[in-house]
Amino acid sequence: EAQVTQNPRYLITVTGKKLTVTCSQNMNHEYMSWYRQDPGLGLRQIYYSMNVEVTDKGDVPEGYKVSRKEKRNFPLILESPSPNQTSLYFCASRGSSTGTGVYNEQFFGPGTRLTVL
Amino acid sequence: AQSVAQPEDQVNVAEGNPLTVKCTYSVSGNPYLFWYVQYPNRGLQFLLKYITGDNLVKGSYGFEAEFNKSQTSFHLKKPSALVSDSALYFCAVINYNFNKFYFGSGTKLNVKP
Numbered sequence: 001e002a003q004v005t006q007n008p009r010y011l012i013t014v015t016g017k018k019l020t021v022t023c024s025q026n027m028n029h030e031y032m033s034w035y036r037q038d039p040g041l042g043l044r045q046i047y048y049s050m051n052v053e054v055t056d057k058g059d060v061p062e063g064y065k066v067s068r069k070e071k072r073n074f075p076l077i078l079e080s081p082s083p084n085q086t087s088l089y090f091c092a093s094r095g096s097s098t099g100t101g102v103y104n105e106q107f108f109g110p111g112t113r114l115t116v117l
Numbered sequence: 118a119q120s121v122a123q124p125e126d127q128v129n130v131a132e133g134n135p136l137t138v139k140c141t142y143s144v145s146g147n148p149y150l151f152w153y154v155q156y157p158n159r160g161l162q163f164l165l166k167y168i169t170g171d172n173l174v175k176g177s178y179g180f181e182a183e184f185n186k187s188q189t190s191f192h193l194k195k196p197s198a199l200v201s202d203s204a205l206y207f208c209a210v211i212n213y214n215f216n217k218f219y220f221g222s223g224t225k226l227n228v229k230p
Contacts, residue, residue: 041222042207042223043220105163110160
């Protein structure tokens with residue numbers, strides 16, 4: 001089954017304790033992206049990756065890191081989480097960043113609800 | 118800069134009635150617009166998109182959207198609402214070089230029996 005998986009689905013942590021949220025897709029998609037969803041703000045893009053070893057900032061990258069060492073994986077790293085990073089996080093992927101593929105829709109993971117105390 | 122606005126936080130409609138969820142956009146260049154739906158405790162699911170061509174776009178689950186360039190709008194519509202359509206709906210636009218997506222704040226659709 002074509003899907004985007006995220007782990008963990010729920011996480012409660014404390015300020016300053018480094019954490020990683022994993023994201024994996026099995027569709028051989030080049031493009032992957034991380035979003036956070038907050039009430040009244042919709043989804044905001046944190047980071048995206050056009051392909052392996054190619055990453056760039058979205059609109060709200062502060063406090064986050066990403067890496068893209070393999071095509072299927074795109075982990076989100078919070079080196080020193082703070083309470084304002086409490087949110088619902090979504091990973092997404094999209095096929096082919098060139099040609100007509102740039103218009104393709106994104107496939108979203110199920111979300112990770114993060115609480116930072 | 119690209120942006121989308123969803124002016125209604127919530128839309129209430131009776132089952133069987135037509136529904137409209139509004140979206141307006143601001144882009145530089147041609148607009149590439151999307152609608153997604155989010156059911157409780159789920160990720161977003163793609164409904165439909167406008168790239169070019171016919172202003173009326175048909176999508177999944179009987180939804181359609183009307184692109185209006187003069188009003189910079191891309192409203193989501195369905196002729197007859199179902200209770201199962203109750204969910205959170207997001208409008209989105211992609212930027213000119215196709216690497217950044219901008220989402221609206223979301224509209225909660227409540228369909229009452």
